[in-house]
Amino acid sequence: MKTDVIQLFENPYIALGVTIAVIMAYLSVNAIMLIWLERKLSARIQRRIGPQRGPFGLMQQIFDMGKLLSKELLTPEHANKLLYVIAPILVFAPVVALSSLFPITSTYIFHDFNIAIVLILAISGINVIGIFLAGWGSNNKYALLGAVRSVAQNISYEIPLILSVIPIVMITRTMSLYDITLAQETYPFILVQPIALIIFIISATAETNRAPFDIPEAESELVAGFHTEYSGMRFGLFFFAEYSNMIFACALATVLFLGGWRGPFLPDAAWFFIKVYALIVLMMWFRWTFPRLRFDQLMKFAWVVLVPLSLINLLITTLILKIV
Amino acid sequence: MNSRFEVEQDPKSRDTYYLNMGPQHPSTHGVMRIKLHLNGERIISAEPIIGYGHRAHEKMAENRDYLQFLPNPSRVDYLGGMIYNIGYCQAVERAMDIEVPERAEYIRILCNELNRISSHLLWLGTFLMDLGAFTPFLYAFDDREKILDILDRITGSRLTYCYARFGGVILDIDDVFLDNVSNFCTYFVERLKEYEKLVIGNVIFRERTIGVGIFAPDLAQKYAITGPCLRAMGHENDVRKDEPYGIYDRFDFDVPTQTEGDCFARTLVRMEEMRQSIRIIEQAVNDMPDGLFIAARVPRRIRPPEGDYYFCVESPRGSFGMYIASDGSDIPFRLKLRTPSFSHISAMPAVMAGTMLADAVAILGSIDIVVPEIDR
Secondary structure, three states, X not given: OOEEHXXXXXXXXXXXXXXXHHHHHHHHHHHHHHHHHHHHHHHHHOOOOOOOOOHHHOHHHHHHHHHHHHOOOOOXXXXXXXXXXXXXXXXXXXXXXXXXXXXXXXXXXXOOOOOHHHHHHHHOOHHHXXXXXXXXHOOOHHHXXXXXXXXXXXXXXXXXXXXXXXXXXXXXXXXXXXXXXXXXXXXXXXXOOHHHHHHHHHHHHHHOOXXXXXXXXXXXXXXXHHHOOOOHHHHHHHHHHHHHHXXXXXXXXXXXXXXXXXXXXXXXXXXXXXXXXXXXXXXXHHHOOOOOOXXXXXXXXXXXXXXXXXXXXXXXXXXXXXXX | OOOOOOOOOOOOOOOEEEEXXXXXXXXXXXXXXXXXXXEOOEEEEEEEEOOOOOOOHHHHHOOOOOOOOOOOHHHHOOOOHHHHHHHXXXXXXXXXXXXXXXXXXXXXXXXXXXXXXXXXXXXXXXXXXXXXXXXXXXXXXXXXXXXXXXXXXXXXXXXOOXXXXXXXXXXOOOHHHHHHHHHHHHHHHHHHHHHHHHHHOOXXXXXXXXXXXXXXXXXXXXXXXXXXXXXXXXXXXXXXXXOOOOOHHHOOXXXXXXXXXXHHHHHHHHHHHHHHHHHHHHHHHHHOOOOOOEOOOXXXXXXXXXXXXXXXXXXXXXXXXXXXXXXXXXXXXXXXXXXXXXXXXXXXXXXXXOOEHHHHHHHHHHOOOOHHHHHO
């Protein structure tokens, strides 16, 4: 039934190169389009018109990218040069690496890995290190504060995130994303695990540092948080990483809870992307509606509400699975 | 819920650090600096450092005659410009015993209250932006724009008004203006309900504001807190009611109060104040008399008799007072401006100590400071 794209090539390095090229191209275009979508959507929410350059304002992003690319890459005087330079790369890299695991169609997949979920949960944590290095290396108090907040937040929200994924693994008895999608043949898991989905979406919003959990870059408190000192394309990478992380989190939610590529009439890939972008629009809607939480309230929410709730959900799932 | 607690004060500790919030910072709403001594995210002490936008308005008053100073008051507080402008005229009129025609008084009330709403709207937007909600900011600015358009039509300016003159106002209003105002009133009452749904009912907003930035009861006397901040502490204090100036005693309106004295109470008070302003405006539109818009005989030379005069008006931020010391000449010997934001920012060290960094931003937003008004 399914074909690993990587196995189509004789030489594994060429396969890897092609995979990375395709994913990078997709993520870049995707980030640009998502920035456009966010601008237009927020404009609609706020009774504005939004960007106007080109048809539907689409050229605005191209010009912005041109501006970012042509700007000088400044390094602050007392910054730790090495950390400062590798931080944006570390933030962006995990998403690129992990995007190859998603089964976008039922026939082709870049690589079907039998413990994909473990890999995803492990490697997606790396971007926290990137954010922390950005804050530490910048030698700026605002950046450091943002980085400290970010680390605490990401570690706290990773736990409910993982706890909300475990019930799916328990039901399907597999960790491959392809097999999880296959297991949702009769119904998507949103019907049996609605609480897990809600916890997952909330935690994923926090993991991607989106409002109302955007305290690491809270512009009214910390100016720009961990990327205060970044300019040019280094800042652009953080920007890209935010949107790539969004699509990554939403793709994971789509596979785990919404049945991945499954859907009537339309081709597989179309259904997959419809679901992903619907979730992204939801996350954008959050951002333009809610105020920001305070740091301690954010922590309290994770440890007092989300973790117990996901544990209870896990317990109930276990009991039901045992009985049935 | 109370986020205040005692913190050890050890300025030499290696665990603490200083953070300069400002002079350029998104949340200081102008050029002001707050020196924060922090332990992690917890504020040990906060010290507002002001004066970056000092323009010597008080000294300017000593160098020009009363009419020449007329454009200045609205630049002191650019958000409540109309109220300051009219207030200054009223102060001089009180000193000179100039009679103001009925119609002019009503026009002044109308403009005052429209200006109060526009100032509160801007506060609402920026306060919520400080809390991280960007959308209400644009809603508030959209509605504020409508007020600016209405005032623009009769005064010719949108922000720093110079509409009042000694003895009345410079230009008469027409029926179109009155129609615009009453249309705005019906529109805005509905909008206020939307704001309350969007803001007051929001769980995160409540979390961020309830119990945050409580003004201790003794602060009011220590730092001369006035206006909405004082009313949020449970004191029914409003210059318009207590010592009515102009013709405020003819209008029927309530002074909203809350008892908690936190950011949430200040929000509720200001929201209700906008509603009361609408009530005043509606009454003023209905009762608008015909007649002169400026007194027929205003003394050519403004020379208040020798002596000291104090006059205060209710600005959107609190009690704005003008102390005029006149030596009988046409130039004030001294003109002291008592501005509410200055009093409120003075209370910040006491209010901010022990709160979180994010609370400092919320508190600063909730007291509605205007930096040029602090610096003058």
